Amino acid sequence: MPAREQNDECPEQGRSQRLYERLIAQIAEGDLLPGTKLPSERTLAKELGMSREMVRGALSRLAAGGYIQSAQGRASRLCNLMAPHLQLPLEGLGDDLEFQLQVMEIRALLEGECAWYAAQRASDAELAVLAEEYALMYERGKSETTLAKARADLRFHMLIAESSHNLLLISFSQLFYERYFNAIYGVLSRTLKRFGRYPEGIRGQHAEIHRAIQARDAEHARRIAREHILYTRALLAAE
Amino acid sequence: MPAREQNDECPEQGRSQRLYERLIAQIAEGDLLPGTKLPSERTLAKELGMSREMVRGALSRLAAGGYIQSAQGRASRLCNLMAPHLQLPLEGLGDDLEFQLQVMEIRALLEGECAWYAAQRASDAELAVLAEEYALMYERGKSETTLAKARADLRFHMLIAESSHNLLLISFSQLFYERYFNAIYGVLSRTLKRFGRYPEGIRGQHAEIHRAIQARDAEHARRIAREHILYTRALLAAE
DNA sequence: CTTAAACACTTGGTCAGACCAGTTTGCAGG
DNA sequence: CCTGCAAACTGGTCTGACCAAGTGTTTAAG
CATH class of the missing domain: 1.20.120.530 (GntR ligand-binding domain-like)
Incomplete structure (x- = not known):
């Protein structure tokens, strides 16, 4: 099914934003563990059937919010959100x-x-x-x-x-x-x-x-x- | 001069991140006024000699932080940061x-x-x-x-x-x-x-x-x- | 046998161009 | 003067390519 097909649950929010919120929820539910690596951008894009740019957008906002840490050449990692406090x-x-x-x-x-x-x-x-x-x-x-x-x-x-x-x-x-x-x-x-x-x-x-x-x-x-x-x-x- | 030329001031930070911080500084200095429109992504990309994707990345994080509000089809606008408080x-x-x-x-x-x-x-x-x-x-x-x-x-x-x-x-x-x-x-x-x-x-x-x-x-x-x-x-x- | 270097692979960072979809603006016709 | 339509503008998404940093593996030399 084409990526743009209207099969997404929350049409008033963009795909990038919905991925962002889904990852936040996974973090909150303890499904994405502090210290572990995230799948790569290309892997997530392929698994989720969206462009790498949309994945990057979501991850970029997660990084800006302190949820993950990413750097060129190595996999992004989940942060321990309690550590700074x-x-x-x-x-x-x-x-x-x-x-x-x-x-x-x-x-x-x-x-x-x-x-x-x-x-x-x-x-x-x-x-x-x-x-x-x-x-x-x-x-x-x-x-x-x-x-x-x-x-x-x-x-x-x-x-x-x-x-x-x-x-x-x-x-x-x-x-x-x-x-x-x-x-x-x-x-x-x-x-x-x-x-x-x-x-x-x-x-x-x-x-x-x-x-x-x-x-x-x-x-x-x-x-x-x-x-x-x-x-x-x-x-x-x-x- | 090619966009990738090492002529940027802060090489340990990416171009998207530096644009983000520059816009934050402009907001803080009262140079970007609450309620006004930002230049379009394409305009900023052209003026700053960077890709539209890098501009979008910076603006997307500004939006996530509540600094601007953007929606499909219309120009992004600066938010009044005091309003929520x-x-x-x-x-x-x-x-x-x-x-x-x-x-x-x-x-x-x-x-x-x-x-x-x-x-x-x-x-x-x-x-x-x-x-x-x-x-x-x-x-x-x-x-x-x-x-x-x-x-x-x-x-x-x-x-x-x-x-x-x-x-x-x-x-x-x-x-x-x-x-x-x-x-x-x-x-x-x-x-x-x-x-x-x-x-x-x-x-x-x-x-x-x-x-x-x-x-x-x-x-x-x-x-x-x-x-x-x-x-x-x-x-x-x-x- | 150990160490260092080179190479290949993985990953994030950036770019260009194209297309889709929503909104705005301007113009023409009634 | 008002309304409708088309064009232009804008953000949202996609694809493919390339660059650059880091990692892991293999090979060669000591």
């Missing part, structure tokens, strides 16, 4: 036990909420990706460095956050994990030093979080995600 | 003498400031337009209706505001004159009914405002613009 404090306290415990308290809250929504909203494809990542994490966890273990853990939880389809949870998670990576890594180091390995309780809880999300048991996913962190917190606080 | 009250009190006097008090302030800046900043072309409008106003003032007289007066003062090159004065003037036209027209009606004609004092003051601006006497222009209104106000308040 949120400066999380105390990055330098990564080694402080008391502060590490506070970070864990926020993790418990954050990851509980993410798990709750992910259990409800994750698409089948997202669940598949989650399962794959969990399997990899489990498999590689036997031989990795502490640093690699910490990164894998956050990747797993970031995937859960992304499956929540809540842009605020996703954005905050990104900033939180990035800012407090040292504290989180410090927690893992401390734990491994204390027990010589991942305590069985923790390993089992990871498995249970994963199972609860795959089973779409929101209540259970949230509870176990919280307990997972608070359990580790309690172990460390006993020092 | 300012709701002037009490439009329905146009016949109320007390309120009319209040409106005159604000006119005195507003028109004094506009005259002060216009005397300093009007370009020679703007002074010429002002002279022409004044001559027309004087000439037609002998035979026009009260309504037409009121319109002509506000056109004259709006031109002075535009010559001030202060976007806030220009924007506010537009909104103020539009909102309170009935009160201003009521003042003129009341004055003409009281004295049978424009009081000589008022006519002479119009002339003096005009002379002061043409002579670039800012101090005098402001004083006489204020006195012009306050004189009329005093006449009416004596009722």
Whole structure:
């Protein structure tokens, strides 16, 4: 059907503007994730059956509004819209036990909420990706460095956050994990030093979080995600 | 010189973006007036030696930001940027003498400031337009209706505001004159009914405002613009 | 075997020309 | 003087081409 055929829903708005608004909606619904690449202009134009110029117009306005960032020669990326407005404090306290415990308290809250929504909203494809990542994490966890273990853990939880389809949870998670990576890594180091390995309780809880999300048991996913962190917190606080 | 020649001032920014910022600057400096038409895309492209698509990109982002309004088939127009944020009250009190006097008090302030800046900043072309409008106003003032007289007066003062090159004065003037036209027209009606004609004092003051601006006497222009209104106000308040 | 350079590919930035569709303006005819 | 129509003007969209910056892969040299 020719591109100019009157088959568009909102004829009083142009095609470029409608694409702009559709992309905004996708961002708001957590379908376009901060940090990820957009399809190229040519790809979008072909998929949507419109000219590259109309796509460029929409993307150009998204860039002007701070939603995406584009530069010649590389793919456009979604921005974290919370980043300009949120400066999380105390990055330098990564080694402080008391502060590490506070970070864990926020993790418990954050990851509980993410798990709750992910259990409800994750698409089948997202669940598949989650399962794959969990399997990899489990498999590689036997031989990795502490640093690699910490990164894998956050990747797993970031995937859960992304499956929540809540842009605020996703954005905050990104900033939180990035800012407090040292504290989180410090927690893992401390734990491994204390027990010589991942305590069985923790390993089992990871498995249970994963199972609860795959089973779409929101209540259970949230509870176990919280307990997972608070359990580790309690172990460390006993020092 | 080919359009792609590296002769642009800010090479790290694209041509479309630089045009966007240049137009924003022109708006901010009161050089592109709310309510006026922009040159067409084709005209701008030709004058600036760039493609129509680059011009469209810049204008599209201006429209998205609320600076201009464009629609198919008609020229793009500059928006009054203050309009969405300012709701002037009490439009329905146009016949109320007390309120009319209040409106005159604000006119005195507003028109004094506009005259002060216009005397300093009007370009020679703007002074010429002002002279022409004044001559027309004087000439037609002998035979026009009260309504037409009121319109002509506000056109004259709006031109002075535009010559001030202060976007806030220009924007506010537009909104103020539009909102309170009935009160201003009521003042003129009341004055003409009281004295049978424009009081000589008022006519002479119009002339003096005009002379002061043409002579670039800012101090005098402001004083006489204020006195012009306050004189009329005093006449009416004596009722 | 490692590193650096070259090449190919991908991507955004810009251009020219054409066509579509909505609006405005001017002119002719009644 | 009013109305209708045609032409011109304007923004919206499209196609194809080219430029330039960045990325990834391959090859050659040390």
